[in-house]
Amino acid sequence: MKRQKLIMTLATMLVGMSAWAQSHEFLVQTNKLGAPIPSTMYGIFFEDINYAADGGLYGELVKNRSFEFPDHYMGWSVFGNVQLKNDGPFDKNPHYIRVGYSGHSDKFSGVENEGYFGIGYEQGAEYRFSVWARCPQGGRATIRVMLCDPSTMEERQQFTEQQVNIEGSEWKKYTAVLKAAKTVNKGTLRVMLRGNGQADLEHISLFPVKTWKGHENGMRQDLAQALADLHPGVFRFPGGCIVEGTDLATRYQWKNSVGPVENRPLNENRWHYTFDYRFFPDYYQSYGLGFYEYFLLSEEIGSEPLPVISVGLACQFQNHSESAHVPVDELQPYIDDVLDLIEFANGDPATNSWAKLRADMGHPAPFNLKYVAIGNEQWGQTYIDHLQPFVDQVRKKYPNIKIIGTSGPNSEGEDFDFLWPEMRKIGADLVDEHFYRPETWFLQSGNRYDNYPRKGPKVFAGEYACHGRGKKWNHFNAALLEAAFLTGVERNADVVEMATYAPLFAHVEGWQWRPDMIWYDNLRSFRSCSYQVQQMYSLTKGTNVVPLTMAGKPVAGNSDQDGLFASANFDKAANCYYIKIVNTGDKAQDVTLNLKGMKGEHSGSVTTFHADNLDGENTLDQPHRYEPVVKPISITAPTHNVSIPAKTFAVYKIEK
Numbered sequence: 183m184k185r186q187k188l189i190m191t192l193a194t195m196l197v198g199m200s201a202w203a204q205s206h207e208f209l210v211q212t213n214k215l216g217a218p219i220p221s222t223m224y225g226i227f228f229e230d231i232n233y234a235a236d237g238g239l240y241g242e243l244v245k246n247r248s249f250e251f252p253d254h255y256m257g258w259s260v261f262g263n264v265q266l267k268n269d270g271p272f273d274k275n276p277h278y279i280r281v282g283y284s285g286h287s288d289k290f291s292g293v294e295n296e297g298y299f300g301i302g303y304e305q306g307a308e309y310r311f312s313v314w315a316r317c318p319q320g321g322r323a324t325i326r327v328m329l330c331d332p333s334t335m336e337e338r339q340q341f342t343e344q345q346v347n348i349e350g351s352e353w354k355k356y357t358a359v360l361k362a363a364k365t366v367n368k369g370t371l372r373v374m375l376r377g378n379g380q381a382d383l384e385h386i387s388l389f390p391v392k393t394w395k396g397h398e399n400g401m402r403q404d405l406a407q408a409l410a411d412l413h414p415g416v417f418r419f420p421g422g423c424i425v426e427g428t429d430l431a432t433r434y435q436w437k438n439s440v441g442p443v444e445n446r447p448l449n450e451n452r453w454h455y456t457f458d459y460r461f462f463p464d465y466y467q468s469y470g471l472g473f474y475e476y477f478l479l480s481e482e483i484g485s486e487p488l489p490v491i492s493v494g495l496a497c498q499f500q501n502h503s504e505s506a507h508v509p510v511d512e513l514q515p516y517i518d519d520v521l522d523l524i525e526f527a528n529g530d531p532a533t534n535s536w537a538k539l540r541a542d543m544g545h546p547a548p549f550n551l552k553y554v555a556i557g558n559e560q561w562g563q564t565y566i567d568h569l570q571p572f573v574d575q576v577r578k579k580y581p582n583i584k585i586i587g588t589s590g591p592n593s594e595g596e597d598f599d600f601l602w603p604e605m606r607k608i609g610a611d612l613v614d615e616h617f618y619r620p621e622t623w624f625l626q627s628g629n630r631y632d633n634y635p636r637k638g639p640k641v642f643a644g645e646y647a648c649h650g651r652g653k654k655w656n657h658f659n660a661a662l663l664e665a666a667f668l669t670g671v672e673r674n675a676d677v678v679e680m681a682t683y684a685p686l687f688a689h690v691e692g693w694q695w696r697p698d699m700i701w702y703d704n705l706r707s708f709r710s711c712s713y714q715v716q717q718m719y720s721l722t723k724g725t726n727v728v729p730l731t732m733a734g735k736p737v738a739g740n741s742d743q744d745g746l747f748a749s750a751n752f753d754k755a756a757n758c759y760y761i762k763i764v765n766t767g768d769k770a771q772d773v774t775l776n777l778k779g780m781k782g783e784h785s786g787s788v789t790t791f792h793a794d795n796l797d798g799e800n801t802l803d804q805p806h807r808y809e810p811v812v813k814p815i816s817i818t819a820p821t822h823n824v825s826i827p828a829k830t831f832a833v834y835k836i837e838k
């Protein structure tokens with residue numbers, strides 16, 4: 183009897199399995215609007231790692247423009263009669279150079295800057311040179327400003343030149359616009375004294391005239407455009423470990439990143455000597471891309487700013503000395519940094535000096551900051567002890583600001599299990615989770631948020647990326663698995679409020695960490711496969727979750743789901759449904775969409791992202807090799823059959 187029952191059960195299971203093998207029926211309850219999807223859901227996270235700011239998004243082409251690197255001539259070649267002085271007009275950047283007659287009519291005095299891995303010039307493009315200068319003896323001096331190609335076989339290395347006259351003994355800013363006569367990826371900027379005068383030169387700067395929105399202290403156009411094209415809902419900044427610093431003195435201090443750029447003091451970049459196998463001793467932070475530029479860019483690309491501020495703990499991974507932790511009763515200056523930042527962003531210029539600085543910098547209207555994250559990857563009781571006074575004071579003064587705490591550097595484990603309940607107790611509004619994990623983790627984590635508590639802090643997946651196939655690189659399969667994982671994020675929009683892939687940027691010659699979302703050299707850039715996935719999500723974010731199940735369960739790559747992941751939403755503004763299906767398996771899968779609540783023909787489209795090669799990636803030479811393809815389609819409701827090719831991410835748009 184028992185045996186007969188077992189056979190019957192097995193037979194039933196087999197029938198069921200073969201039914202699934204033939205066609206997977208997705209029940210999409212279009213007549214049931216689920217949780218609202220926060221507009222912040224898909225965002226960006228910027229950290230100055232991989233030469234993301236200086237040498238990357240920040241448009242400045244001159245390295246060590248204020249001669250403040252500890253090696254004051256780092257990045258410069260110096261020739262002739264040049265002296266380093268330190269009583270310049272900017273108290274936080276006091277160094278400058280004095281260039282004088284070399285004493286020989288055929289030997290010139292001057293300096294040449296190598297830029298970041300060279301300076302990229304584009305033929306016909308204009309470049310704005312500027313310098314603070316004076317003639318220390320009064321009178322007049324002339325400098326020659328030259329765009330050079332040191333590797334040329336032509337007679338002259340300089341291909342564009344202009345002279346700038348400096349007059350009088352007062353410090354003044356001088357500018358010149360130069361049009362590049364040729365395209366060079368690794369050029370230099372040469373500044374040479376003409377004749378036998380004497381000139382003091384400080385803050386020698388060169389920007390493309392065409393920056394993002396034409397701002398003078400602006401961002402590199404192609405990179406900022408790549409951010410804008412993502413339509414990021416939220417913009418986390420400035421890190422990352424950079425927030426913590428290798429020690430407290432080198433933590434990111436936002437107050438040093440605002441006001442006139444000439445007087446923003448240099449900070450070390452903690453990524454310059456973090457890895458002995460990717461060593462960049464010339465990596466510093468000029469703070470030229472500071473908090474004002476960040477808030478402005480957030481506004482211009484339509485993102486909610488989400489600053490991260492030090493909780494008074496230097497990097498817990500690296501620094502184990504006593505001095506790495508501020509005693510809790512000495513935290514007030516750190517707490518003030520948060521309170522003052524909120525004023526800088528939102529305050530009234532008439533009553534608050536930080537708000538006045540914002541207005542003086544060109545933005546009298548508030549930036550409407552809504553979030554602050556306190557601490558990056560911190561852990562242990564010490565984090566809780568440090569966080570508490572921040573929470574108390576921010577809550578009291580700014581009850582509407584949402585506070586983000588962290589669950590530590592890992593996606594699970596002891597620290598994670600300790601911190602989440604603590605975050606509930608302390609009343610964090612969101613908890614930042616980080617996961618740089620292998621392919622297996624992404625394949626198995628489709629259900630991660632299905633059973634999270636529905637009450638209490640929301641999740642901010644603040645740093646994540648699939649690191650797979652034995653190498654940390656931007657291959658297509660990693661992007662596909664990120665797409666699969668994100669179906670679970672979207673389905674749980676009542677729990678997850680935002681998610682930001684990391685890191686964002688990398689210079690091909692200057693990276694410390696990969697994979698990254700957007701890569702570039704001095705003139706070109708490309709958007710990785712992961713970028714394509716982020717953009718597909720962001721452009722089809724929707725406003726409400728729509729329930730989508732297969733045999734009564736979410737489609738999350740479970741063992742009986744043939745590698746399929748799926749989610750659905752409705753977009754009120756566009757009046758359409760988006761159904762996302764990721765086939766991570768090796769075979770095409772047939773899916774019947776059962777669109778409950780819909781009838782008749784509906785126009786729409788299907789956007790598919792697929793690569794012939796799982797290791798495939800976009801490159802500087804082939805930036806568009808792997809991109810989604812959009813095709814118009816017509817959908818028949820209530821049931822419509824589709825076939826999802828192996829290793830493919832497909833988004834169906836169905837007009838209501």
Ligand code: AHR
Pocket residue numbers: 229231421422423424558559591645684685695
């Ligand atoms: O994204 C690179 C680093 O990874 C971040 O700085 C840090 O938060 C994490 O460990």
